[in-house]
Amino acid sequence: MKKSVFILLLFITLGSFSQEQENYKKEVSELVSFFNEQNYDAIYNMYNYDMKKALPLTKTKTFFADLNSSLGKISKIEFKNLKELAHVYKVTFVSEVRDMLVYLDKNNKIGGLQITYHKPENLQLIERNTTKMILPFHEEWFVFWGGTTEDQNYHVAHENQKYAYDILIMKDGVSFTGDPKNNESYFAFGKEIIAPCDAKVVKVITGVEDNIPGELNPEQLTGNTIVLETSNKEYILFAHLKHQSIVVREGQFIRQGALLAQCGNSGNTSEPHLHLSLQNTLDMNIATGGKLYFEKILVNGELQRDYLPVKGDVVKNIGR
Template identity: 40%
Template sequence: MFIRILYPLLFLLVSVAHAQAPKEAPKYTKAVLHFKSLFNEGKYDSIFSLFSADMQAQFPIDKTVDFLSATKSVSGKMVSANFESYESSYAIYKAQFERRVYSFYISLNNSQINGLLLQPYMPANLPKLNRNLSKLILPFKGRWTVLWGGDTKELNYHVEVAMQKGAFDFIVTDSTGKSYRTDSKTNQDYYAFGKEILAVCDAQVIMVVDGINDNVPGTVNPLFVTGNTVILKTSKNEFIVYAHFQKHSILVKEGQTVRQGDLLGKCGNSGNSTEPHLHFHMQNVEDMNVATGAKCYFTNIIVDGVKKTESSPIRNERVENQN
């Protein structure tokens, strides 16, 4: 069982669709100003009273108060909110807080709030990256199984999170499909634990995090969700994220240049991970808070026994490099 890897995101979300409008509707102007006033005064119970019945059922007052107070503790008071656009059932604002800037999404059912979403603000001028530009090998030796991968949430829950929408989770399984040898109680019982993780292309190491303990299988460490981590930057400005390395196994340092196939470290179970596996994705900028994920195609790989010149594997496929 895996805990979904969700990078920092603050949200309360329930929504009912309504017709889109070309400009800010007065009811949204009023609602946002009212929210801002109550939030800054710490009147979180009054904000809860503005929620629709569905919203209140999904997010009881204790959870709502915890969410809003935590947001204020991290971000400070809400200074301003400038309308930008509509998306699905939401009006979207650029919300300036004292210490953070967020994209502030709000959905209304008549005058009641039935959806709120706060996520790091993403400027419209960020570079676009739809797929990899560099030729990539798979980031490991031998045959691994795609636990999560593909373009739909049924195949890949990552698609719901912008910065990792093209991500993969890889594990090692036996002929019966199990990822462990006996009782799954220790990391060493998992086939993937300690396996070598490779550079998928020539790149520069721009971030290394090490020293985070590996979890006991079935538990997680949500304080740093990617655990022991390596981020590479290619000459084409692609940013490649590897997560959940084994503690103290990472062999590369920030600023180092690596070549395709170089050993980066060993597969572990650190961070927001319930069993040893590799989380891998590519994004358009270094900062995960504002990044958008890109789809990855690997060159000259074998997918379920069939040689592929280029392939982006999907859930349950077994993959390996051709050489």
């Protein structure tokens, strides 16, 4: 499960400045004015050659028009810091606050631009969970992506999904039997998803139809979703849940082992599976992932304590 928000970032070399440079102040001010005037041709003319190749005029107009339509005009912009030689700004739109990274080449032309969700400076990172967890399902499940290296787990490359799991059910080396275009053919589809610990339900997304296997829904990234908050302010996200299967509501306190929903195929997923991740905040868009360990589980038939599953593991709760 991966999706960039607004991305175009070209190569940036290392720099040594520690405050906003005057050339950036001037060019960024012009960029904001052109954006608010909806003069996207003028923004395009601020690009250098490589940027124009990467983001042609038509794409530039679409990108900034969509941004203006969804967030409104810019009312305030503040320099935050440097990221290598690029300048990072806190941008206040009418409806939201975002971060904008800008890189200018030696001719003061825009050579890199990135607009992302604003991440507050006071967010505390979570290295791993301290709350004791069970696996959030019955039966034996297969860890398709899991671990702390990119070889084991592609999520590691994405800060907000770092160390997340994609877990499904495999039998005889396959995840389905019968017609691969039917969700019901997949062993994981419709299986119960349970609470791994006592927690509060702090977010529910529902109403997303399950995909036909092989088709994606990048506009509703996590599909039907539940986020739990532990007493230690750890946030556990469950994504791609089955349409109309969620049985909990926001604000509800639940006990370990309680039914949450069923495994589905909603959102940006190609087949039924559970996406499971630990976050340091409720909002996945600004989160940093943490390592999710389980207190006492069977791993490939052997008892493991305080264990972080990795790609290829077959995992199951003790006595469940």
